[in-house]
Amino acid sequence: MKVAIFGGSFDPVHLDHIKIAKTLVYELCLDKLYIIPTFIAPHKKNMGAVSGEHRLNMLKLAFEGEDKIEVSDYELMKQGVSYSYQTVEHFYDTLKPEKLYFIVGSDMLENFPTWKYPERILDKASLVLVERRNGENQDDKAIIAIKSLYDKGVTTVKVHGETVSSTKLRVYLKLGLSLDGLTDKKVEDYIKSNGLYKGDKYYEYIAKNIPEKRKYHIAGVILTAISLAKKLGADEKKAELSALLHDVAKYENLSNFPNFSLPSETPKDIVHQYLGEYIAKTVLEVLDNEVLTAIKYHTTGRPNMSLLEKIIYVADIIEPSRKFLGVEELRQEIKKDFFKGFKICLEEIVEFLLKTGTEVYPLTLDALNYYKEN
Template sequence: MKIGVFGGAFDPIHNGHLHLAREFARRLSLDKVLLIPTSLPPHKPHAYMAPPQLRLMMCRLAVGEDGLFEVSDIEIRREGASFTADTLNEVLKIYPGAKLFLITGADMFLTLGTWNRFEEIARLATLCAAPRGDGDSQRLKSYAKTLEQRGAKCVIEDIPLMDVSSTAIREKILAGESIDRLVPAPIEEYIKKFGLYKTAPGGPGYSDSQFIEIIRGRLSPKRFKHSLAVAEQAKRLATLYGADPKKAYTAGILHDIMKDAGAEAQLQIIGDFGIILDNVEKNLPGCWHAIAGAVFIEHILGITDRDLINAVRYHTTGRAGMSPLEVTIYLADFTSADRDFPGADEMRRLAETGIRPAMKYGLSFVLRELIDKSSVIHPDSIHAYNETVLAGGEGGAENAEEQKKN
């Protein structure tokens, strides 16, 4: 069996990658090409990179049902930097006796001799590359000779390359230009759906004004206004509840980030990151945007603060043992200036008086609504409710009942 091994960041995978792989497969009669996204960008890291799971998912979408390709997560599962020699050995474990062809871009090929355990790589695979432009061909061929003197087998194929790169694609997305024809259609859709590459590089250090721009592009005008109002209210309540007002403001901006993405996108991102919904959660669509939102801010925006992620995660259900920040966002979502449900004013008053009465009131209100709708109730909400009752919160269910009658 002849197997092409094509590794890369694939950030994102594009038609140029697929073309290169297909051409090598055709010219070298390969039975299969393994696409192996790296977990870290080995050579050219850039500040904003799509998380490994999404790059993997895009590779899967890009090849679709094409039997030539197999997308492998061996490097992503390994985490951290991977050595090509290890990857090739692992491929051989899966396909014993296979003949391997390592497919590289021109730039990569020209550094191969310096790679960790080059001799082992050269023993395990034939090294393949295609020139990027006319001048390249000679350079690649003479470099190939040097590598061959060190025991490598090399194949340089003059494959007409498509003028497309992941960097150019990311730049186009940032500039709001179309990437039509540069990537397979499902990839374009996927990138749009998750708003990938849409934000300027910032890594974990986005500012609130950048976050505001991010949600502006993802939410309806009404929800956008709501989010800003929640952020303001969260900043105020945070000082009362002993949470960090700055963090509360950020969490307020982000809490509904996936709300308008639609059920399909919410469930997809939840599934893509390996979260399995239990039966109650599956039947509680109202909590999907919170779970999806937590995944989004952690994996796509690169937020690492667990408390902030949890504040988004539990803003619809609540849970027992909520942190001051979680409570702040839960109650700010209820009491932001744009809220006008029956009882909103009472809830605002209670929110000023303390956490317990406000939580009891809010949870009673939500539980009642769910029961009225014959909806399932998330156990986290019941635990949160029991906790406030056992702690002797005041101004709870009775008031909620009264307010509803009014």
């Protein structure tokens, strides 16, 4: 019997999980694939996940009718921190399979040597890496490290296509967007009928006051900002909140805010960054000055921007729903070197404004000149 175990938080299960599971069954000629939601992922101790019971129920709905895929409550019942070596030994001892595979993702493989008793996992199971990156293979180093440390190979299974993440699903849900194409319809219905993944008061405000079309842009900015913050060591929560609120004033009328004073000669397209900061502060009671300035300068930029301001400025330009000519090159520059990429964004925006005969806002020119030298 050939068996594989595939663990994760599945918070919630999404279409890529489903695609990966089916691909694994096929590619590895499995008799059974066990999907195992973790009780507490050791590296995510403080993440506010929905209960294990809900995650388990959603997985069962997602894999209903798949006779080679079984959802296991082993780690949830065991409680406490879930260590993979214990799960591997449990499945090995109870099933006595001819072959046991342990499924890992790219990020997990890199850290594998730091796990608890990695050699005990490798003693009973073979590692299978799910390669989700299209084209480029960046996992060779980790595979070579495992080979030299433990003298074990790693099987690679490629799963092509767009990558979805549970974070994306949670953001969509909090913004009140549909999960069409992101997860199984039964899972979406379950989430809705149980009222899971509700947003805080800031998400509620945006969900209620912003048109649907703009919400896709906001979701894109949030996800881009979170991933940049993670990569650059910035505060992910602040990045999420600033991105969520950056366009809060886009559809507001100045006349509704008689106490708000706008800097003189502010062009129409730029008003919303100033008014946005004002609404965040006075209506939504955001007190964090870093978040407030990230909103306040997201369109124009300014000299000497904080890291968070740069993240929001860049995320607004390169988020996935942006389609302008050259955006893909900008994404690549940002990926290669964020700080250099940021300057390129600034330069290209100015170039675009000049080309289209739009007057460049003085603060943007100040920023451009500042970053030529800094």
